[in-house]
Amino acid sequence: MGEKTCRWGILSTAEIAKKNWASIANSGNGRVVAVASRSVEKAQKFISACQASVPVAHSVDAVGSYEELLSRSDIDAVYVPLPTGIRTEWVVKAAQTGKHVMVEKPCGVTTADVQAMVDACNASKVQFMDGVMFMHSARMDAMRAVLDDGKSVGDIRRIASQFSFCADQSWVESNIRASSQLEPAGCLGDLGWYTIRIILFAMKYEMPVEVRGRILNGVKRADSSDVVPMEFQGEMHFANGVSATFFNSFRTNHQQWAHISGSKGYLAVNDFVLPYYGNEVSFDVGNHNFSADGCYFTMEKFLKTQQVREYSNNAKNAQETALFRNFSELVNTGNRDNFWPEVALKTQRILDAALKSANSGGGAIAP
Amino acid sequence: MGEKTCRWGILSTAEIAKKNWASIANSGNGRVVAVASRSVEKAQKFISACQASVPVAHSVDAVGSYEELLSRSDIDAVYVPLPTGIRTEWVVKAAQTGKHVMVEKPCGVTTADVQAMVDACNASKVQFMDGVMFMHSARMDAMRAVLDDGKSVGDIRRIASQFSFCADQSWVESNIRASSQLEPAGCLGDLGWYTIRIILFAMKYEMPVEVRGRILNGVKRADSSDVVPMEFQGEMHFANGVSATFFNSFRTNHQQWAHISGSKGYLAVNDFVLPYYGNEVSFDVGNHNFSADGCYFTMEKFLKTQQVREYSNNAKNAQETALFRNFSELVNTGNRDNFWPEVALKTQRILDAALKSANSGGGAIAP
Structure with a gap:
């Protein structure tokens, strides 16, 4: 495992992201840098709830828009649990800003959506993976x-x-x-x-x-x-x-x-x-x-x-932790694994x- | 439970009939009187094999044709595990001779077959039932x-x-x-x-x-x-x-x-x-x-x-024993239960x- 730490941004405050806040906290090779929602207040509320449930020692920024999070240079990868109907746009934008992308399922409304996401990730040479925990x-x-x-x-x-x-x-x-x-x-x-x-x-x-x-x-x-x-x-x-x-x-x-x-x-x-x-x-x-x-x-x-x-669940060796650890490992070591976009497609x-x-x-x- | 004993004939020496030899032996209200095959030798061989596995104290007759078994007046009910393609003919004949009939599954090749069997049983006022053990x-x-x-x-x-x-x-x-x-x-x-x-x-x-x-x-x-x-x-x-x-x-x-x-x-x-x-x-x-x-x-x-x-299996309270006991009970008490032909149809x-x-x-x- 690399010695680097994957710096995560979370796009949206979906409930499932709370679980994955813990996944990243337990992963050992990643940390959440910022959470974006449509308002700073919503993002902060999410962060506070997560800190109360699974506290992390470092601070996490509340960001008031998805664009703002994607524009940051201190984020390596984004986790995107946005609703499927609006996800493609943000995954493509994330890839275009050089962020590695983990997306919730179903990846897209259609295969064309997923192909667009994968193409954008390939163009920027970033990893694409869906958040199917059991695979890990x-x-x-x-x-x-x-x-x-x-x-x-x-x-x-x-x-x-x-x-x-x-x-x-x-x-x-x-x-x-x-x-x-x-x-x-x-x-x-x-x-x-x-x-x-x-x-x-x-x-x-x-x-x-x-x-x-x-x-x-x-x-x-x-x-x-x-x-x-x-x-x-x-x-x-x-x-x-x-x-x-x-x-x-x-x-x-x-x-x-x-x-x-x-x-x-x-x-x-x-x-x-x-x-x-x-x-x-x-x-x-x-x-x-x-x-x-x-x-x-x-x-x-x-x-x-x-x-x-x-x-x-909620342990260092639990599957959802392995999902984020495996992804962060790819990011930290500069490797990409084409299996994940292929299986999502x-x-x-x-x-x-x-x-x-x-x-x-x-x-x-x-x- | 009635005090009478249902007198069974078995039409054919299919393997499953060996199990049901034991079912009848364990039932407490029935006994096998005769087994018919296309030759006396085949019938006798079947009876000997059953007697060696689950002996019964009374004698069981080996009969060389299905007609001969059906013509006997000392048989109340027949169990018919004949192949489906030739079963209808013999079930109808059995009903016409006044025998109650238990048939193996699938009951017929088509619904028309089963309807013919059920009609024949209704005409002779005898019970029809398929041999689905788990139902019992x-x-x-x-x-x-x-x-x-x-x-x-x-x-x-x-x-x-x-x-x-x-x-x-x-x-x-x-x-x-x-x-x-x-x-x-x-x-x-x-x-x-x-x-x-x-x-x-x-x-x-x-x-x-x-x-x-x-x-x-x-x-x-x-x-x-x-x-x-x-x-x-x-x-x-x-x-x-x-x-x-x-x-x-x-x-x-x-x-x-x-x-x-x-x-x-x-x-x-x-x-x-x-x-x-x-x-x-x-x-x-x-x-x-x-x-x-x-x-x-x-x-x-x-x-x-x-x-x-x-x-x-192979016990007094096992499902296959209950199947034959329940059937014999209907025969012994002179009751008929229309549920069974209906569910078979x-x-x-x-x-x-x-x-x-x-x-x-x-x-x-x-x-």
Whole structure:
């Protein structure tokens, strides 16, 4: 790890940025220099709330506009949790001022948005990465090893995933995730981004040849022009015959599972997005066996839980801390990793295809 | 329970009939009188194998033809695990001779088959029932109570289910389940019957308004005229917006799970068809909670395993024993329960719709 410290700016005071204030504080190789909002007061209020929850020893500047933050020369990287509908503009501007950029998901409204962000980052030779925390968990390496060992799962046949939470009506009416201007992909953008990503992970980032989607439930707020998906199902089909199904919902209680089935067994993870509170993260591997002997037909259970020593959240080794540490490491060492813009683009292409399918009768779309 | 004993005949010597030899032996209110095959030798071989595994004190007759067994007056009920493609003829004949009938699944090749069976049973005032063991587990009552309590799951939103096992190539080439003449629905008939049924159970046997299906993998044996599904995905959509997805495969290792998600939580059962070996059967209820406090975003796990005191198999209280005990009880008391033919017809209608959809581009079919 480099000895330098990545100097962070945070663009917007979204709730998720509070968590990532702590991520940066715990990272060991970065610190927040400034937070920008549309007013100094809002930025200061955010900083005060964060200092009260996870205090840092240094001062953090409250900045009254995004432009002002981007114009500063004492900032290396920006974290951009702005609403998706207005994010592209600011990510491109950030890249143009030479800032490395970490963006919240869904990266853009469309693939063209993400391509514009990535192009701007490439032009300025800065890193682009989406803020998908679970990608940086040590659990992913352990899952990769199991998927690749040839005996735990064998040849992958089917992947199923669900990420949902249940919002009340007031949330729907107030939260940006139900606004067609700010978050037009609704639950597909907010939750589907993760289910698509875990499927891509299982498939070693191979792109599907066919994507389908269906809006199972949508809302149209009085202040929004279009229906926003509140509940969505999607499917992905790969060239080798593997199929995947995913479900996202703002109307179904907390669930965040992925089930990767193969010729020899399966891998099941029940909390792949935000791990259950605790000092370890885990997943299960099942290799059940059917045995028939005369009149005795028996299903033999063979289920193994594999643990990884990693705190669920708010710790030096938690996945969100690793996300910011890994990003800061790239910045501090002057390296760039093209994997991250590529995987963000792939995810967005699949998301776009799923939404396009949903809005055109559910037919097959090549992403 | 009546004091009479239901006198059973078994039509065919399918492997599954060995298990049900034990079911009848354990039931306490029935006994096997005769087993018919296409030769006395085959029938006797089956009886000897069963007697060696689960001996019964009385003698059991080996009969050399199905007609001969049906013509006997000392048989009240027949269990018919014949291949689906030839089952209708024998079920109708059995009903016409006044025998109560329990049939293996899928009940028929088409709904018309099942309707013919049910009509014949109604005409002769005999009971019709499919041999879905899990329907008779005490676990179903416990699951029903959880689904109905209003707080564990709340309003159902989504149901996902998978039933699969992995067959080797020699199995595909020899087993009737890959024969388009004998089992034209392949894995959809053999495994989908169960996933459709558990979804119907969750929905209190409400019929979906829309069904879709897709053959993900099929085989065409040299001796078969059509492609038989080896891997299948289906979906069911209900009038109240609930959606369900199911997956069946002969190419994916043993799995038999159902996941019923609602507004307040979920019910997950990992072995709903053939419970894992043991002296209890169980399912899980999850009501996880997301908590945000300053920079701390925490996923609180609340997972409860509910156990039911019931042996997995080959016991007096096992589900397959309950299946035959419940059927024998109807026969012994002279009662008929119309629920069973109705639920078999519903299941077959959905199966037919899923296959029709799959064979016509995946479009929506009203079952």
